[in-house]
Amino acid sequence: MDYIKVDNKTGGKYIEDYRKLTLEYSISVGGLEKYFEGLKNGVLYASKCKSCGSIYYPPRSSCGKCGSSDIEWIELGKEGTLLTFTEINVKPATHSHYDDYIIGIGSFNGVKVLGLVEAKYDELKIGMKIRYEIVVREPENYYIIVFTPI
Amino acid sequence: MCRNVAVIGVGSSKYGRRTDVSFMELAWEAYKEALDNSGVSPGDIEYVVYTSVGGYSPEGSPAGILNEYLELNPKGTSRIEAACTSGSAGIFFAYNLIKSGYADIVLVLGIEKMMESSTPQTLELLARLGNYFWEVRDYGITFPGYYALFMNRYMAVYNASEEDFCKVAVKNHYYGARNPKAQYRREISLEDCINSRYIARPIKLFDCSPITDGSAAAILVGEEYASKYSDSPIWIKGIASASASALLTGREDYLSIPSAYEAAKKAYKMAGVDDPLKYIDVAEVHDCFTIAEVMAYEDLQFAERGKGIELIREEQTYIGGKIPVNLSGGLKSKGHPIGATGVGMIAELVKQLRGEVERDRQAPIKNGCALAHNVGGIGQYAYITILSLK
Numbered sequence: 403m404d405y406i407k408v409d410n411k412t413g414g415k416y417i418e419d420y421r422k423l424t425l426e427y428s429i430s431v432g433g434l435e436k437y438f439e440g441l442k443n444g445v446l447y448a449s450k451c452k453s454c455g456s457i458y459y460p461p462r463s464s465c466g467k468c469g470s471s472d473i474e475w476i477e478l479g480k481e482g483t484l485l486t487f488t489e490i491n492v493k494p495a496t497h498s499h500y501d502d503y504i505i506g507i508g509s510f511n512g513v514k515v516l517g518l519v520e521a522k523y524d525e526l527k528i529g530m531k532i533r534y535e536i537v538v539r540e541p542e543n544y545y546i547i548v549f550t551p552i
Numbered sequence: 553m554c555r556n557v558a559v560i561g562v563g564s565s566k567y568g569r570r571t572d573v574s575f576m577e578l579a580w581e582a583y584k585e586a587l588d589n590s591g592v593s594p595g596d597i598e599y600v601v602y603t604s605v606g607g608y609s610p611e612g613s614p615a616g617i618l619n620e621y622l623e624l625n626p627k628g629t630s631r632i633e634a635a636c637t638s639g640s641a642g643i644f645f646a647y648n649l650i651k652s653g654y655a656d657i658v659l660v661l662g663i664e665k666m667m668e669s670s671t672p673q674t675l676e677l678l679a680r681l682g683n684y685f686w687e688v689r690d691y692g693i694t695f696p697g698y699y700a701l702f703m704n705r706y707m708a709v710y711n712a713s714e715e716d717f718c719k720v721a722v723k724n725h726y727y728g729a730r731n732p733k734a735q736y737r738r739e740i741s742l743e744d745c746i747n748s749r750y751i752a753r754p755i756k757l758f759d760c761s762p763i764t765d766g767s768a769a770a771i772l773v774g775e776e777y778a779s780k781y782s783d784s785p786i787w788i789k790g791i792a793s794a795s796a797s798a799l800l801t802g803r804e805d806y807l808s809i810p811s812a813y814e815a816a817k818k819a820y821k822m823a824g825v826d827d828p829l830k831y832i833d834v835a836e837v838h839d840c841f842t843i844a845e846v847m848a849y850e851d852l853q854f855a856e857r858g859k860g861i862e863l864i865r866e867e868q869t870y871i872g873g874k875i876p877v878n879l880s881g882g883l884k885s886k887g888h889p890i891g892a893t894g895v896g897m898i899a900e901l902v903k904q905l906r907g908e909v910e911r912d913r914q915a916p917i918k919n920g921c922a923l924a925h926n927v928g929g930i931g932q933y934a935y936i937t938i939l940s941l942k
Contacts, residue, residue, distance in 0.1 A: 414571030419610060429685065459801060460686045486708075486806050488700035489753040490692060494679045495672035497692030505691050507701060507800060514801040516687055523753060528708040546690055 433463030482510035558785035561590020567887030570765035586769035603642035604891035637928035639894025640935030662892030696752035718745035728881020735887030766889030768896035790823030790938035811934035834915035
């Protein structure tokens with residue numbers, strides 16, 4: 403075993419850390435259960451403040467603008483406009499098992515939503531009409547918003 | 553107290569793949585240089601601000617162990633984090649410690665040793681500087697990805713090309729090649745950039761700043777101490793911070809960094825700068841990606857909206873142009889050790905104003921005024937600092 407290793411690019415010496423750390427979290431959803439229930443049923447919700455009318459996406463359970471906690475859930479229309487997009491070619495560690503994927507931002511009645519885009523990169527144009535659906539992404543089996551050109 | 557604040561000493565390690573030094577030794581390089589050119593002795597320092605994002609190397613709380621290694625105990629200390637603006641936030645904090653009268657002499661030391669992580673781990677940690685819960689976890693966006701969303705939209709709205717953006721990379725490598733402390737000391741051609749592979753399309757490898765190990769230091773003092781230690785103190789004339797939505801979906805558009813625009817307006821007002829092109833001799837801007845430098849031109853009002861791309865097309869940000877930008881090589885070529893970057897900008901500009909950088913990358917100093925533009929995340933943090941000889 404090489405205890406002290408050599409970085410061939412610089413000649414610098416290093417010891418590979420023999421302690422490995424995996425970070426795992428249980429992430430609280432707070433008052434947003436309805437949103438995640440919606441995803442299971444194929445419905446995308448934003449939150450709307452009953453007091454001042456502010457709409458939030460992603461949703462939140464209190465209104466940052468007027469301070470009210472009186473919230474209603476509104477379903478976003480399925481059709482919108484593609485504002486911008488990119489294809490992720492070099493992936494972060496936790497997404498390295500996917501093929502290159504396209505991410506876009508869509509506007510649905512003025513509410514901006516981030517989603518995966520199901521299309522060829524060269525077919526996409528900023529300003530084009532898109533629709534969203536909620537699908538289960540393998541292999542983690544989580545719900546994700548997917549845009550497709552209309 | 554209304555006393556003014558000056559920078560009297562700066563230092564920087566060589567940036568790059570610094571597997572030849574330990575974390576502590578990397579910090580030492582910047583500290584030693586700043587100490588030597590400030591004339592301050594360690595005992596004079598009253599508070600130490602470390603700036604580091606952390607996670608890229610394994611130490612969980614770097615301020616304590618660094619203060620010990622630099623023999624600065626029992627001076628008070630803390631670590632400041634504001635993503636890629638951590639360094640500027642540290643300068644801001646030190647400035648205000650002195651302004652308030654709490655301390656007269658403060659050291660700011662920024663450090664990031666990113667090469668102790670693998671590239672996928674680093675990309676993951678960088679991406680998590682955005683909103684993990686809503687945008688990173690499910691969609692796997694990366695830092696180049698964030699800026700690619702801006703670049704695609706900028707190209708569509710203002711009719712710019714990928715080749716236009718590569719001109720930023722060519723310029724910054726031109727100057728980085730002349731900076732002995734830069735990570736990439738070589739020029740690149742337009743073709744090198746255009747032909748490089750996509751990282752987050754349309755952002756290519758040569759549109760990106762690299763992963764970097766580096767440290768930078770600055771020693772700030774109250775005005776009564778400036779002339780005691782230094783013949784050429786550099787005054788902080790304006791320093792301002794602003795914020796914007798970390799969520800991509802919280803932005804009005806994807807053509808500018810609104811926090812940088814807000815912070816610049818505040819800093820210009822504080823420094824009495826009405827027309828930046830008239831007053832500022834040289835600027836360091838946050839070119840983490842080439843699109844970021846172009847948006848900086850506009851957010852700093854060097855160019856009107858949509859016209860930033862023309863500044864680089866016309867080579868107006870080279871020495872001899874309207875305003876020289878990133879003569880250090882910028883994040884692109886000098887490197888981007890994220891927690892040190894903001895301090896490194898100040899170190900570079902202090903040397904520029906003193907006429908101490910290599911001759912072929914020295915800006916002509918006419919008004920004695922320089923600007924640092926530092927953006928964190930995709931603009932959830934922004935800091936603008938205006939330095940002056942007077």
